[in-house]
Amino acid sequence: MLPHKQIELKLQTVVREILPDADVSAVLVRPCDPKFGDYQSNALMSLAKTRKLNPRQLATDVLARLDLASVCEKVEIAGAGFLNFRLKNSVLVASLQAAARGEHLFFTKAASPKTIVIDFSSPNVAKPMHVGHIRSTGIGDALQRALRLLGHKVISDNHIGDWGTQFGKLLLGWKQILNRAELERDAIAELERLYKVINAECDANPARLEEAKSELVKLQAGDAENVAIWKEMIALSQKQFDEIYGRLGVKFDHALGESFYNPWLSEVVNDLLAKKIARESEGAVGVFSDGTQPPKEDPFLVNRDGEWIADPALVRKSDGGFNYTTTDLATIDYRLKTWSPQEIIYVVDDRQSGHFKKLFLIFTRWKPDAAKTTKLVHVGFGKIMGEDGKPFKTRSGDTVKLGELLDEAVERAYKTVCEKSAELPEAQQREIARVVGLGAVKYADLLPNRQSDYIFSWDKMLALQGNTAPYLLYAYARIKSIFRKAEVKIQNAEIKLVAPEEITLANHLLNFGITLEAVAEELRPNYLCNYLFELAGKFTSFYENCPVLKADDAATRDSRLALCDLTARVLKQGLESLGIETVEQM
RNA sequence: GCGUCUGUAGCUCAGUUGGAUAGAGCACCUGCCUUCUAAGCAGGUUGUCGCGCGUUCGAUUCGCGCCAGACGCACCA
Known part of the structure; x- marks a missing residue:
């Protein structure tokens, strides 16, 4: 223990x-x-x-x-x-010794593992993944990794936006202005173009909007041609998603998109109506306040000019279509039936907190028994801003595409690698640049407290000093370099902790588990970032002050090698929990 | 108008059941590469924790009221 x-x-x-x-x-x-x-x-x-x-x-x-x-x-x-x-020094030593024997890595698995569904990333079909998606994807992936490491049964599910009114416009565009050659070349860009053109036409011309709507109605009714086109759009998008997730090293257990829940939507609404949780209003069906809470805390009420008026969550539109609250309820029901989780975590933009407040309340009214055993949690996060303090955009004012952002991060890292490690073969330089670049993007996104907006800065993210991925990776590479040069193999070396730097480092290693538990408890990966930064700092201090291979005697050398090895293992495991790879040399 | 979130060093940000003298990085200054990777280390300077009141032995943390910013407020998600 x-x-x-x-x-x-x-x-x-x-x-x-x-x-x-x-x-x-x-x-x-x-x-x-x-x-x-x-x-x-x-x-x-x-x-x-x-x-x-x-x-x-x-x-x-x-x-x-x-x-x-x-x-x-x-x-x-x-x-x-x-x-x-x-x-006691002997206790510290014994703990490290046990870790060196592989008995633990300074953390213990949860005493009672939970089944946890985690819902994150959720990109939209026919749209490019943009810089904003790094947040949900990175935070969600870090959380699933940390929870898994602590022994919980995690089910990750990518709730892809593959259904909705936008498909009316997309279908109209596909049928009338599709450029096949462009679709071959860059499918997502072409789909995005279709949407933009038709959307503009619809804004200007009500007749076009009607055309789009009728395409949507046909899709919803199961029209063979529209369904086939819709499926092709999904397949094309999936290719893009797979490529990005592949680069990021993000894996999902499931990717059940919104459309997966279509068969149950009317059932959900009927059930809500039957249980008097929802009622009809102005032709639509919505869930309204049940009056059990003070108006200020009631998400189904909103104050307009001093009066509290209804702010329902609509579950069926007046035209018979369903809203995302309906899909989300059907999704909860499916997850309960399929996995019986103790927790469902939604890693979604903070701007949707109002939606989740309503959704969670409807859930407790709709499934009171399940609500006692299943906790729903919204893990919200802020926006990414540009250095001017406004939402992060390209120079021309477009949203920054995630793939291009990653390309640039890797490219910038490559330039630095070429400067700093000119002697390495190009293939290795490329590999280092890939790990450092991607790691820098992820780390920069995980480091700030997730609920606040943060300012995106290339210079700070890929900076070679400070609390950045390159700094952590560098510390790891330095340790690995020692082992490349070491001519001895350490095996059950006796650990002695004498120098203050050795003791400080050892003490910090022991806190890895406390940190992981805090990450899991509060669903905040930034605790782990800060822990690893401190670990790297304490290691570097040790490295500067305590010669390892040139230690005074073999016993000290072996002890220090063991300490290096443990530090490397914690760094690697910690970075892995953040979804960041390591390199042996840089 | 109402609600939610945010406000900490010149800049970017941490701050884990309320806890001891509020931290880090950047920037700036001073040292350190014939010793395991200087993408590094050691040291120095930097604060009315937005403002006020309250609860408490103790408040950046909890409550209330202001001020400022962002976001959200019925058939998009």
């Missing part, structure tokens, strides 16, 4: 003895400022607070019964009632 878990366990046991009714699940330790110790618990202070106890007295009572002599140096009470723990 990892040392901090041992501390927590003993601490919880003692707290339970002293306060039998206390909920000890929040009695945890956290890594802290090294001047106080390796770990700290402030849980006693909040326990004391709710019970109106003197926090220092409680800490004293707990400490009197706390026997951690085998794990820590003397435990200290500080300030208002902090407990500070410093690990």
Whole structure:
């Protein structure tokens, strides 16, 4: 068991003895400022607070019964009632030794694994994937990787936008102005052109709009020709998606698009009507407020000029068509029936938070029993802005296509590789550039707290210094370089932690699991980014101050090699959890 | 108008049950390549945590009210 878990366990046991009714699940330790110790618990202070106890007295009572002599140096009470723990050197060493033997990598699998459906990326058919898609795709993929690493059963599902009113216009365009040669050359660009042209015509001419609508109606009615064209558009788009996901190394267990749920949509609406959750209004069917919440917190109400008026979630349009709330409800139902998940996570733009609030509320009204066992979570994120603070666009004002963004990242990385590592063969330079470029894009997107908008900057992203993917990859490559030069193989080397840099690094390795758990708990990959950045920093400090291959004696050398190896393994595993590859040399 | 999110160093951003003297990178300055990759390291400078009030032993964190910005508000998703 990892040392901090041992501390927590003993601490919880003692707290339970002293306060039998206390909920000890929040009695945890956290890594802290090294001047106080390796770990700290402030849980006693909040326990004391709710019970109106003197926090220092409680800490004293707990400490009197706390026997951690085998794990820590003397435990200290500080300030208002902090407990500070410093690990015994032998415990730290033993933990590293166990990791070196392959018994663990500083994290433990979840005690009770959950089944979790994670819904992310969700690009639209017939449209190019743009820069915005990196957010849902990267965050979603990092989350699925971290959750899997911790032993949860994850089902990733790409809810592709393959249905909707846009197909009326696309079908009209396909039939009337399609350029076959262009379709061969760049299918997505041609489809995008069709949409743009017809859309403009529809805006200007109601008759064109009617034509488009009638194509849509034919598609929805199962007209053979329209269905065939629609399927071809999906196939062409899928080629694009596969190419991008292939480059990004993103895999889905399923890609059940919106259209997959068509057979159940009218059923969903009828059920909602039968259960009086939805009602008719102005020819449409919608879910309205049930009046159980104060108006301010009720997402089905909106204030207009001082009056609270209905803001329903429509599930059927007055023309009989369905809305995305309907599809999303059918999707929830399908996922419940198919996988019985404890959690369904939606990695979707924060601008849709209102939709999800409504959707989740409808779910609890519609499936009250399922709602008790399945938690729905919206993992929202902000927009990518240009350096002018406005939404990130190309110089000509178009949205930035994801494929082109990746190309440019790799190209820029290639230029740097050629400068810095001119001696390497070109194939290897290309490979380094690929990993560094793609890694830089992903890392830059995962690093900021996901809910805020962030400013996209080529220079910062591919900067060679600072909190960037290249910095982390460089630290990893330096370790690997040591092993290329090492003439010995380390096997069960005895680890000794003497130099301050060795101890600091070792302590930080132990926190990998705490970090992964925080990522899984709060669904924030940026915690892992910061952990790895610190790890790389502490390693580099060690590297500068503690010669490895040129250590004074063989024992020190072997010990340091073991420390290098563990650091490399955590770095690689951590980066992998972020969806970032590593290179052995750069 | 109402709602949601955001506001932390000159710039870009972190800040994990409320916790100790609020951190990092960039930029700027000073050192360090005949020693394992200088895409590096060591050190220095930088703050009314938007403003005010409240809860608390303790608030960047929680509550309320302002100010500023972004986004959203019935048949698109």
